[in-house]
Amino acid sequence: MIERGRVVFAGAAADLGVVASHEDGVESLSGRPIPPEADEEILVDGFLLPGVVDRHVHIALAAPAAVLAGGVTAVRDLGWPPEDVLPLAQASESPSFDGPLIRAVGPMITCRGGYPTGSGWAPPGTGLEVSGAEEAATAAERTLDESGTGVVKVALNAEAGPTLRDDELVAVCDAAHARRAIVTAHAQGAGQVERALGAGVDELAHAPWSEELSDDLLQSLARSMRIVSTLDIHSYGRDTPELRIATDNVRRFLAAGGTVAYGTDLGNGPIPVGIHPGEAWHLHRSGMSVEEVLRAMTFRPLAPGEPGDVVALGGNPMHDLTALGDVRLVLREGRRTS
Ligand SMILES: [Zn+2]
Structure with missing residues (x-):
């Protein structure tokens, strides 16, 4: 390693x-x-x-050259208007691009008025609002076709407004799985992680922080989902109740055999650009050995x-x-x- x-x-x-x-x-x-x-x-x-991969960024909120200079050679953008981020992702394939390789999902699929449509950080088009299962499935297919990433994101943020209905959520998951793609979810608020699990979501874009999850639920999650860490957005180097809840959820998820990937949510508050040693430390404190932390941060040896x-x-x-x-x-x- x-x-x-x-x-x-x-x-x-x-x-x-x-x-x-x-x-x-x-x-x-x-x-x-x-x-x-x-x-x-x-x-x-x-x-x-090996080069570090950050599996949760919003690259438009950072300078790509600085991200690369800081040791991150590949990123996955989990939410931005497609007309802005997809050309950048395409440009990043060129050897002359001064930045990391960028994969981008484009917009997050959400319901009318759902997160992130009312959020200050998200330009119009960051949320793709759908109504009904058919529209949800079509949106997933179109988003996957446009991005070419094999990943589609859904927003399930009950603390910021209405959320997708279960049938809409299932329709997104079924459409993605039919294309051998995966669904990553922003799950926030009571019961949202259970809903994601029940619908067939494959990944949580953030370690769950809004509630202490039961051991039973974490064991089920460990069997079917991966978690992207983003622990430091709850603390920025300090100690907060949200960080403690998220760290404890991750600790029990890992103990149940779950897989955690390194991600920082770069662009969300004062997250340092490039490799973030603080996020690595959070993973280590959650129970991963140093070698496991480094594996979670890199593609391959x-x-x-x-x-x-x-x-x-x-x-x-x-x-x-x-x-x-x-x-x-x-x-x-x-x-x-x-
Ligand atoms: Zn994010």
């Missing part, structure tokens, strides 16, 4: 080699041959981590010969997660970023 290694400049412009040093020698992790010693210029000598997303850190996060904030160099698909 973490390799002590070097990033070396391999002579030709923008051609970088990444090497990891092992007991049995040195191997290339970048898919490029490492040149003779004479041509090498060592850029970083540090701890190499660095593989020899693959053009990898690589983050070089000044310190070893296996010893102290705070080192995740000490980003020295970032490569996206084997290329150095600004």
